[in-house]
Amino acid sequence: MSDSSDERSRPAEPSDTPDADSEDVEALRRQVEEKYDFDNFGPADMADMTAEEWDVAFDPDTWITGDELLDRVDRDLRNRVATRDVFARIERHTDPPRVLAYSDEGYALVYPDGSIEGEGTVLRDVKPTVALASMDSYDVPETVPDNPLPEPEAVPEGGGxxxxxxxxxxxxxxxxxxxxxxxxxxxxxxxxxxxxxxxxxxxxxxxxxxxxxxxxxxxxxxxxxxxxxxxxxxxxxxxxxIGLEDGERPDFVPELEPQRSGDGEETE
Incomplete structure (x- = not known):
């Protein structure tokens, strides 16, 4: 085996200069902040991030979790739906606590620890929201509509x-x-x-x-x-x-009981 191969396979030795390591982390964090616009952080940015950039951008010791995280995710998603950045119906459940977002093309379930499961375009759209909402430095809208999606018959023919x-x-x-x-x-x-x-x-x-x-x-x-x-x-x-007329979810969305709908009513 060549010397270069030995160098690549040899474990990295611990650094004797913690201050230098800290400076390297801070330098990388500044580069990440300059490279990514976290106010408009999306799926493409998440895909471009390396593991090292992710670690310095989202410090696990400062992540928001629990009901506060779910509340922030709920508000941020409703705001994105209201501004037409995301198409989904949002439900905030309390027993057990979680946030469900779904459309006709997929769904996403967000849990208090920040984990997500789901499929389709909705899962892709929700992941960046959860990542940002877990950061204390990210400002989530305080006032958002309870029902950001209009009723089908209320949709105008056109705005031009x-x-x-x-x-x-x-x-x-x-x-x-x-x-x-x-x-x-x-x-x-x-x-x-x-x-x-x-x-x-x-x-x-x-x-x-x-x-x-x-x-x-x-x-x-x-x-x-x-x-x-x-x-x-x-x-x-x-x-x-997505059930805005009959209240029925698409078949691929998992059953959740009990649930609270987007209108705040208890349903089965």
Missing amino acids: ELGNRMLQVIAGAQLLAGLGLILGGVLSVANVIGGPGVNVVFLFVGGLAFIAIALVLFFTVANARLSDTFRAEEYRERLRA
Whole structure:
């Protein structure tokens, strides 16, 4: 075996300078704080973290656990759902204590010691929240809605109606301009208006160009409205799938009894 292989396989000798080790840890901690934005810490950041970076960023001796951790996770998740960063229904259970988050694409169960189990996209979204909520330096919103998800029938068709109306006005102006140019060309050919210096070809080409632009704008408005309708209906179906109408969870979510729903009512 070569000397380099011996060096790699030999256990590291304990350091004789604890102060130096402490300085190295502090230096690594500063690098981690500069590298990651913990106010917007997400699954991608968690995947990029090395074991050493994780150890210095999340000191086990200062982790928040127990009911306080679950309360913080509950509030932070509800805030993320309200701001549309996460799509999930959140339930805070007290017997035994835990937080359940689930959607139509997965679920996550958070326990007082910070452990998590689950599957799907919800598990991916909840992991960074638990990691951050366990840090005392992370500020969790104090006031959050009890029911951050809307009822299916309360979902609007779309929120861009003002923009659509502006495009319609512009398209209407373009259409009128185009029709006016074509009409001017026709009258010029009929010698009703204009004279020898009138460029009839320009009038017809310009009119057709304005009409084409108007048609494109009208098509854009129609497509946007149709897309908004489809997106709204898809969102309603996802809300129905997680039981906002009938109170039934998806089949893959484990049974938890007794439970407290997002409305604060005891259910079986």
